[in-house]
Amino acid sequence: MLLQQIINGIVAGSAYALFALGFTLTFGVLKIVNLTYGFYFSAGAYLALFATLHGAPITLALPFAAIAAGFIAVFLDSALLSRLRRQQAPELASLMVTLGATLFLYTGMTALIGSEIQRFPLGLIESAPFRFNGASISLTQIAIVMTAGLLAAGLIGVLRATRTGLAMRAMAENPQAGELMGIDTGAIMRRVSFLCGAIAGASGVLIGLEHNAITPYMGETMALKGFAVIILGGLGDVGGALIAGLLIGLLEALTAGYISSIYKDAVGFLLLVLTLWARPFGLFGRASVRRA
Amino acid sequence: MNLFRPILRTLFAAAFVTSAGFSHAADPLTIGAIEILSGPNAKYGVAIKQGFDLGVEEINAAGGVRGAPLAIAYEDSAGSKEQAINAARQLIGRAKVPLLLGPTLSTEMFAVGPIANQRQTPIIGTSTTAIGVTDIGPFVFRTSLPEADVIPGTLRAARDKLGVKKVAVLYGRDDAFTKSAYDVMKTALADLGFEVLTTETFGAKDTDFSAQLTKIASLHPDAIVISALADAGAGILLAKQALGLPQNVRAIGGNGMNSPKVLEIAGPAADGLLVGSPWFVGKSDPLNVKFIEAYRAKYGSDPDQFAAQAYDTIKIAARALNEARDLSGDAIRDALLKTKFEGVMGAFAFTPDRSPAVVSGVLVLEVAGGKFAILK
Numbered sequence: 308m309l310l311q312q313i314i315n316g317i318v319a320g321s322a323y324a325l326f327a328l329g330f331t332l333t334f335g336v337l338k339i340v341n342l343t344y345g346f347y348f349s350a351g352a353y354l355a356l357f358a359t360l361h362g363a364p365i366t367l368a369l370p371f372a373a374i375a376a377g378f379i380a381v382f383l384d385s386a387l388l389s390r391l392r393r394q395q396a397p398e399l400a401s402l403m404v405t406l407g408a409t410l411f412l413y414t415g416m417t418a419l420i421g422s423e424i425q426r427f428p429l430g431l432i433e434s435a436p437f438r439f440n441g442a443s444i445s446l447t448q449i450a451i452v453m454t455a456g457l458l459a460a461g462l463i464g465v466l467r468a469t470r471t472g473l474a475m476r477a478m479a480e481n482p483q484a485g486e487l488m489g490i491d492t493g494a495i496m497r498r499v500s501f502l503c504g505a506i507a508g509a510s511g512v513l514i515g516l517e518h519n520a521i522t523p524y525m526g527e528t529m530a531l532k533g534f535a536v537i538i539l540g541g542l543g544d545v546g547g548a549l550i551a552g553l554l555i556g557l558l559e560a561l562t563a564g565y566i567s568s569i570y571k572d573a574v575g576f577l578l579l580v581l582t583l584w585a586r587p588f589g590l591f592g593r594a595s596v597r598r599a
Numbered sequence: 600m601n602l603f604r605p606i607l608r609t610l611f612a613a614a615f616v617t618s619a620g621f622s623h624a625a626d627p628l629t630i631g632a633i634e635i636l637s638g639p640n641a642k643y644g645v646a647i648k649q650g651f652d653l654g655v656e657e658i659n660a661a662g663g664v665r666g667a668p669l670a671i672a673y674e675d676s677a678g679s680k681e682q683a684i685n686a687a688r689q690l691i692g693r694a695k696v697p698l699l700l701g702p703t704l705s706t707e708m709f710a711v712g713p714i715a716n717q718r719q720t721p722i723i724g725t726s727t728t729a730i731g732v733t734d735i736g737p738f739v740f741r742t743s744l745p746e747a748d749v750i751p752g753t754l755r756a757a758r759d760k761l762g763v764k765k766v767a768v769l770y771g772r773d774d775a776f777t778k779s780a781y782d783v784m785k786t787a788l789a790d791l792g793f794e795v796l797t798t799e800t801f802g803a804k805d806t807d808f809s810a811q812l813t814k815i816a817s818l819h820p821d822a823i824v825i826s827a828l829a830d831a832g833a834g835i836l837l838a839k840q841a842l843g844l845p846q847n848v849r850a851i852g853g854n855g856m857n858s859p860k861v862l863e864i865a866g867p868a869a870d871g872l873l874v875g876s877p878w879f880v881g882k883s884d885p886l887n888v889k890f891i892e893a894y895r896a897k898y899g900s901d902p903d904q905f906a907a908q909a910y911d912t913i914k915i916a917a918r919a920l921n922e923a924r925d926l927s928g929d930a931i932r933d934a935l936l937k938t939k940f941e942g943v944m945g946a947f948a949f950t951p952d953r954s955p956a957v958v959s960g961v962l963v964l965e966v967a968g969g970k971f972a973i974l975k
Binding site for chain 2: 308311312315316318319322423424426429434436438443445514518519520522524525528559560562563564567568569571572
């Protein structure tokens with residue numbers, strides 16, 4: 308049972324981390340808590356569902372959904388936030404705009420396609436789990452763990468080793484100074500938005516596949532957990548989000564397995580409160596530097 | 600205003616006459632119905648309305664009620680308590696109906712029941728299964744078997760027919776309906792002498808049940824007793840399969856899992872699931888066969904449990920309206936309590952507490968090959 312619970316925890320934790328990677332990147336570079344991020348997650352799942360219902364294999368539906376969600380993110384970001392950014396509106400105003408927009412988008416999506424739970428077609432991906440030592444793991448679960456790990460490594464690589472990454476970090480540090488140094492901040496923002504939307508969309512597809520439960524509000528539920536993960540990992544910290552996600556997932560699984568499932572949801576948030584109390588900038592956060 | 604009222608009333612009534620044969624006859628006797636006819640839960644209300652309408656057609660073909668055709672004035676609650684309350688005020692206060700049918704959900708009944716009760720207008724829920732519905736007051740009736748009757752029947756069948764002794768329980772802790780069904784399960788499991796190995800919970804929005812099921816698997820139960828709505832229930836069945844729990848470890852569900860949605864989402868993982876149901880489309884007694892034929896002829900589809908309950912209820916209501924000494928709330932209430940009826944759900948009478956008295960109609964269904972079938 309311990310081995311299986313550790314697998315359960317790593318899979319759930321990777322799912323949290325996968326979702327949180329883009330969430331934390333948006334914050335790190337664009338400096339806003341963008342609540343529409345949860346909507347990109349739901350939208351990605353529905354786009355892939357739509358594609359697979361029309362006969363597309365998952366290998367095609369997943370990239371399609373990710374790219375489409377990326378463009379949705381670019382569009383929404385420029386429609387909702389670019390004006391506020393130009394006027395240098397306070398962060399609270401941006402937060403409220405994304406809150407209002409996300410409620411509008413969820414409601415609109417519900418009106419359009421209904422609130423009933425849907426699933427990807429049966430047999431879209433091999434569902435028989437691999438078994439070893441009495442434990443089991445499915446292909447989708449392996450994909451979630453691998454994607455979370457590779458994506459985190461890839462993002463860190465891009466941020467540290469490329470010119471775009473350097474520009475992103477410069478913007479995270481000080482957008483005005485960045486602009487004065489000749490960085491096209493608008494283009495970088497669009498790239499970051501696209502990347503975040505695509506990550507959200509892809510994680511929506513993978514998590515929708517794993518749980519067989521696609522609903523308009525799936526992003527809202529996930530955003531609450533994602534919020535805990537990015538705060539725990541340090542706002543804007545990609546590596547921190549990965550570790551914090553895994554930590555919360557493992558803690559939840561072990562709590563449900565060895566203490567009681569009643570406390571499963573509470574334990575992640577308890578960890579959050581305790582961490583913030585001891586380390587106000589998150590487990591890996593540093594007070595003075597905003598990291599991206 | 601007074602001049603127009605009779606005209607308005609005639610127009611209102613004429614709009615709801617469902618049988619063309621009575622277009623020239625006496626004013627119809629109009630009763631009210633509050634159901635969910637729009638929004639995400641409309642499938643329940645529409646099924647109920649179709650059951651009512653088929654029943655009204657047959658009642659009027661056989662001479663109507665008290666020498667007049669029977670008609671139903673429908674109000675849509677859209678699943679909202681506030682809208683249901685407005686509908687009840689409109690039907691009782693303005694349309695002055697002697698009897699109300701509905702509403703669809705137990706939560707709506709908890710909002711509407713007190714109003715009907717205060718105005719002494721009898722109200723009959725056809726699909727309200729939660730604990731405490733008829734405790735609202737002496738004018739609140741229900742014809743649906745409450746969970747408290749259906750669940751013990753299911754568990755008894757699992758024990759006697761499948762030899763289930765040791766069970767694990769998994770329930771939704773933050774939903775009124777799944778928690779109420781869990782309370783019934785807990786009592787029934789104790790009464791029937793089951794050994795409960797563990798009791799686990801999940802949240803209404805959870806989609807990951809692997810931690811709870813891993814723990815349950817490690818205890819090797821004969822069956823898992825689940826109180827969940829259709830979507831979470833299906834997710835649990837899928838996770839049970841993914842974690843490699845053997846097929847012969849049965850899942851036993853409450854009314855929330857008695858839904859085609861569970862089969863649609865869980866697919867082959869639903870095979871072996873047991874649920875209790877007050878009615879089943881494959882029941883082969885002559886009354887049921889006749890009902891299904893008439894329903895198919897009128898609507899071109901199979902009835903579900905909600906349509907069947909509504910069909911029986913309108914017949915029960917018509918009989919009581921015929922027998923009542925007048926159309927006052929007290930007279931109809933007394934007549935309902937005396938009504939004995941044989942319908943598609945089996946023998947029917949009300950208990951003094953205004954719930955169904957006969958529980959022999961509970962059927963235990965098993966999922967096999969992706970379909971519900973009566974457990975043999």
